Amino acid sequence: MLSERRLEVLRAIVQDYVGTEEPVGSKALTERHRLGVSPATVRNDMAALEEEGYIAQPHTSAGRIPTDKGYRLFVDKLAAVKPMTAPERRAIHNFLEGAVDLDDVVGRTVRLLAQLTRQVAVVQYPSLTRSTVRHVELLSLAPARVMLVLITDTGRVEQRMIDCHAPFGETSLADLRARLNSRVAGRRFADVPRLVEDLPEAFDVEDRGNVSTVLSALLETLVEENEERLMIGGTANLTRFGHDFPLTIRPVLEALEEQVVLLKLLGEAKDSGMTVRIGHENAHEGLNSTSVVSVGYGSGGEAVAKLGVVGPTRMDYPGTMGAVRAVARYVGQILAES
Amino acid sequence: MLSERRLEVLRAIVQDYVGTEEPVGSKALTERHRLGVSPATVRNDMAALEEEGYIAQPHTSAGRIPTDKGYRLFVDKLAAVKPMTAPERRAIHNFLEGAVDLDDVVGRTVRLLAQLTRQVAVVQYPSLTRSTVRHVELLSLAPARVMLVLITDTGRVEQRMIDCHAPFGETSLADLRARLNSRVAGRRFADVPRLVEDLPEAFDVEDRGNVSTVLSALLETLVEENEERLMIGGTANLTRFGHDFPLTIRPVLEALEEQVVLLKLLGEAKDSGMTVRIGHENAHEGLNSTSVVSVGYGSGGEAVAKLGVVGPTRMDYPGTMGAVRAVARYVGQILAES
DNA sequence: TGCTGGCACTCGCCTGCGGTGAGTGCCAAG
């Protein structure tokens, strides 16, 4: 177990390195922090910390930089989430409040988060699977062609074209629309399959095929998890990444383009509370030199989706975590209001 | 006026520089191209070309690189759009054909374009203003709350929440829905205002206020040009930009994040035919070291939106233009089919 | 046992220096 002072030294190293982006040495440490001991002592502590794998030196006779393990310890034990100041909170609220629809909410959130953290922001659209149905609309576009429009309580709209085997009469369609809505409106997605199971039986034989087609399209839309969308922003902040650019930045940009990767990334995070994945803790190789801070957000008490930021492992964790948490809270509020 | 050979020299310079990314000298030119003259002659020609502002040297005693003006002459007079090969065309078609909805079409297009050109691709969603109405749906969510859903012939869906002053009866709403659709379905957006002008008169006095509210919401949705969305992809290709990275890439990333900037960028392009904006021809400062190749695409003969790529001024213009044109054509086809 | 000051050592970074070579401009001759 590390002594109290050694933890203090580690904290100082992380803070200084995050600030200066340069390896930090024993002398500089004692000057900038009131550790109450001499550089020589600090050197001994550093040697111990290095032995344990919390810090490393890029080359002999240079200062130390924290390792992923060092950051991990810092985040778990040494850092407190930095709360936003009152003016910041007000600014967040004002900025989000002006949103006119869901796209706008997500767009504003991503811009806000990128600006606050000066990092790349990722915001997942409120997920379908946990929300409830507000309305299902069926439109006849051609005799044997129906458009299904699904409206959720989060304001999201999903549409889908359905080709029927046989012409679908306007009255039957209206009938189906009415029955469908009376059964599923206000219900959770997960409950829908059970609720519509016996619907075809209520129809004439000649319509049952079409009804089933429509219902299965509806169910597909509901479970289609890969339809989950997200928005990213603040990629320009990647330029502040480090000196040895092209090599570091390229895989990150590539990873960010793959929605699948990002969704998995956010999905891996714990459902409640904040998750911080540091460097190699990220499964995706391209993100091995980045840290991901993510958290769930939702309109009620429950999380319906996640958001987070991607930045260099060398990031201001307390500040970033504070910003992420605050933004998640306010987005939840905004969604609950609308 | 420049002599035939000098134009030939300029073409050779552009081609070599695009290939090697290094200033090209007189000797290398005569070796790689069959100009039929000696290096000394080429030197004279180069001096003349520099005098006219078509090429420049980064520093004394280095080779020449084309200026924006040089590239301009190259694309206007010296380069032919390189047609795609048959296998490439097949690949494009196959790749786009699997799309299941509009989002997917746009997503596939942007990925395809980025991959083909190895540059940043930008695809605008089919624009509302030029398309036609397929269906208007009105849903009563609460007594005095209506959701308007607008479906276009390009498969795009726009929704909007409307707060009414007074409760809007279900039957009146159904009436409005029916009348509205009979008037505007299949009509162009531009014609809608004229077509619905006298609609309120057909309703009872107590409903007129609500009808007007709904209609003005519809009209707003129609003209709301800033609702235009677009998708970008291939940002990882920015890493191939040049050596002096951070400075070049940052403003480009920033510009790409501003949808407004991009929409304006595409909007400036000619309606038909391909547009190439080179370096400082781009109004936005951040894109002064990039070229933008854009073209309209559409489901019928008419363009409904634009797409294009953003890359370094030092790009393979014939190849890029060929790819952009081919992709635009096939997207048009796909949209027409669906 | 743990902290401290001292000391020799390492090694990345900066600077200055000459050599090299690609590329240029100019000129006189064909």
Place this chain on the structure above:
DNA sequence: CTTGGCACTCACCGCAGGCGAGTGCCAGCA
């Protein structure tokens, strides 16, 4: 108008030396 020749420029490369931040180790002291 083209061409070969020639002197000149200047970015780039490699090398050596000095500087300095930072380290590890050790002996002395509380």
